Amino acid sequence: MNIGEASERSGLPSKTIRYYEDIGLIRPERGGNGYRDYAATDIHKLRFLQRSRGLGFSVEECRQLLALYEDKSRASADVKSIAEAKLSEIDRKIRELTELRHTLEHLVHACHGNERPDCPILEELSDSAA
Amino acid sequence: MNIGEASERSGLPSKTIRYYEDIGLIRPERGGNGYRDYAATDIHKLRFLQRSRGLGFSVEECRQLLALYEDKSRASADVKSIAEAKLSEIDRKIRELTELRHTLEHLVHACHGNERPDCPILEELSDSAA
DNA sequence: TATGAACCTTCCCGCAACTGGAAGGTCAAC
DNA sequence: GTTGACCTTCCAGTTGCGGGAAGGTTCATA
Numbered sequence: 001m002n003i004g005e006a007s008e009r010s011g012l013p014s015k016t017i018r019y020y021e022d023i024g025l026i027r028p029e030r031g032g033n034g035y036r037d038y039a040a041t042d043i044h045k046l047r048f049l050q051r052s053r054g055l056g057f058s059v060e061e062c063r064q065l066l067a068l069y070e071d072k073s074r075a076s077a078d079v080k081s082i083a084e085a086k087l088s089e090i091d092r093k094i095r096e097l098t099e100l101r102h103t104l105e106h107l108v109h110a111c112h113g114n115e116r117p118d119c120p121i122l123e124e125l126s127d128s129a130a
Numbered sequence: 131m132n133i134g135e136a137s138e139r140s141g142l143p144s145k146t147i148r149y150y151e152d153i154g155l156i157r158p159e160r161g162g163n164g165y166r167d168y169a170a171t172d173i174h175k176l177r178f179l180q181r182s183r184g185l186g187f188s189v190e191e192c193r194q195l196l197a198l199y200e201d202k203s204r205a206s207a208d209v210k211s212i213a214e215a216k217l218s219e220i221d222r223k224i225r226e227l228t229e230l231r232h233t234l235e236h237l238v239h240a241c242h243g244n245e246r247p248d249c250p251i252l253e254e255l256s257d258s259a260a
Numbered sequence: 261t262a263t264g265a266a267c268c269t270t271c272c273c274g275c276a277a278c279t280g281g282a283a284g285g286t287c288a289a290c
Numbered sequence: 291g292t293t294g295a296c297c298t299t300c301c302a303g304t305t306g307c308g309g310g311a312a313g314g315t316t317c318a319t320a
Contacts, residue, residue, distance in 0.1 A: 013307085019308095047256075059306065077242075083234060083237060097223055111206050113207040116206060117206065134295095143279085183277095
């Protein structure tokens, strides 16, 4: 199957699929005309990539997950530890964003938002220790 | 003052300060030896940038904020609207990450994390509609 | 049979916001 | 005079693609 259909079936843009090939995540066959030819297992991998990227795994993490997926003798603990690391990373990001939210909300509430030039937001950014 | 001291006082790496100059955010004087020479107002701007970047504003947003900061006739409403837009963007990111967290936590809990190869995480990534 | 659209190919540039490193100039101390 | 810590510019790399050029292939239609 050509890349266009692979794109439709996997939910990934053709550009992305070519990129994944570039960085060695997938290796489709080539037809006599030079076109990429995707087999069912390739589509499977592409969908796997689409989902794991959607879950916030980096491409390198996806590479690890894909390797574990193809290694029938791997322990589920190996996969779990990657997922747990990602989980705590997500937690950290949520914490950081929440703090940011508080600070910014405080500033927004303090600002009158009128036609006058005095603005607590700029004052805070400029003067104090945020 | 040289870039090293400007770096210490602003909390920004020298590389970043040079980059901000490259993209036109600051324009320090130059000494006879070609060294950048930072005045107090430059340090002020750099700290402003350091804080607003830390609050999650993009460099382009920082450029706007800096322009508003320097424009004594601007209305505080202009600043407030930028901050409010950023606030809802942060909210959106938090929501997305929270959803992600739920999905991933569900998978992690479902996985035994032992020496056996069966792993619900990989099964989910591979088979179903995440 | 021609031709036009819709595919496909490779290649290279660009994004954000820096970071690292190479090659070289300057300055202050010993 | 020489060491070492500064400073300079420039170039390349990062992440994960997207845009677009220049060209080949395939298929339907006039």
